Amino acid sequence: MKLYLASNNPHKAAELSALARRDRLEVEIISARAAGGMPPVAEDTGTFDGNARKKAQALQAVLAGAGTPPVEATKGGWWVLADDSGLCVDALDGAPGVESANYAGPGAADGENLARLVAAMRNVPEGKRGAQFVCVLLLLGADGGERRFEGRCAGQLLTEPDGAAGFGYDPLFVPEGETRSMAAMSAAEKNLVSHRARAWAKLSAWLKAQAAG
Numbered sequence: 001m002k003l004y005l006a007s008n009n010p011h012k013a014a015e016l017s018a019l020a021r022r023d024r025l026e027v028e029i030i031s032a033r034a035a036g037g038m039p040p041v042a043e044d045t046g047t048f049d050g051n052a053r054k055k056a057q058a059l060q061a062v063l064a065g066a067g068t069p070p071v072e073a074t075k076g077g078w079w080v081l082a083d084d085s086g087l088c089v090d091a092l093d094g095a096p097g098v099e100s101a102n103y104a105g106p107g108a109a110d111g112e113n114l115a116r117l118v119a120a121m122r123n124v125p126e127g128k129r130g131a132q133f134v135c136v137l138l139l140l141g142a143d144g145g146e147r148r149f150e151g152r153c154a155g156q157l158l159t160e161p162d163g164a165a166g167f168g169y170d171p172l173f174v175p176e177g178e179t180r181s182m183a184a185m186s187a188a189e190k191n192l193v194s195h196r197a198r199a200w201a202k203l204s205a206w207l208k209a210q211a212a213g
Contacts, residue, residue, distance in 0.1 A: 001207065002030055002079075003016075004063060005082075006080055007032060013029060013031045016196070025207055036062045036065075039062060041055050056082035063080070085136065086100030087168075088131060088134055089130075097134075103117065117157075118159075129158075133194065135195040135196045151200070151201070152195055156173075162183065
């Protein structure tokens with residue numbers, strides 16, 4: 001089975017490919033870039049579900065226009081996979097949430113978004129720095145069929161970034177039961193607890209059920 005990933009983010013493609021290998025799935029994850037390019041999408045629906053759906057539909061339109069995948073392979077053999085995720089902070093009433101990628105403004109870099117969050121949380125005391133990462137993975141089939149999988153990872157925010165791995169808000173976020181930020185964990189460790197890994201676990205179970213027939 002082929003999954004065409006509706007994202008230009010190479011970190012997401014690497015994470016999901018690693019999870020697929022770990023689960024020994026016969027799944028090929030193909031980046032939007034390799035499939036013809038991910039068109040710009042206005043993530044303006046106000047929900048993770050809605051944004052993921054818009055991204056999936058946008059890449060599906062690109063694939064249809066390019067004739068990729070071929071028509072004869074469209075019956076159950078491929079899906080567009082879209083991810084929308086973000087960090088929801090209790091003290092900020094759920095912000096940055098669906099605006100996580102643009103928290104510091106349209107087109108903001110990870111470091112800019114992270115710096116804005118550090119500043120916004122500067123005077124929030126320990127014990128009131130709860131947050132959770134949320135991930136929605138959405139599969140869109142050639143026939144318009146849709147499957148949705150959600151994962152959440154609760155934790156606390158540090159006062160200053162720590163760790164050099166990961167991406168996004170990982171350097172500031174410590175998952176429940178852990179003492180290190182996500183950016184201080186190895187990729188394998190992160191893939192045991194992350195929101196994306198938890199959403200993927202549900203998707204993986206569905207893929208295995210499909211393969212079993």
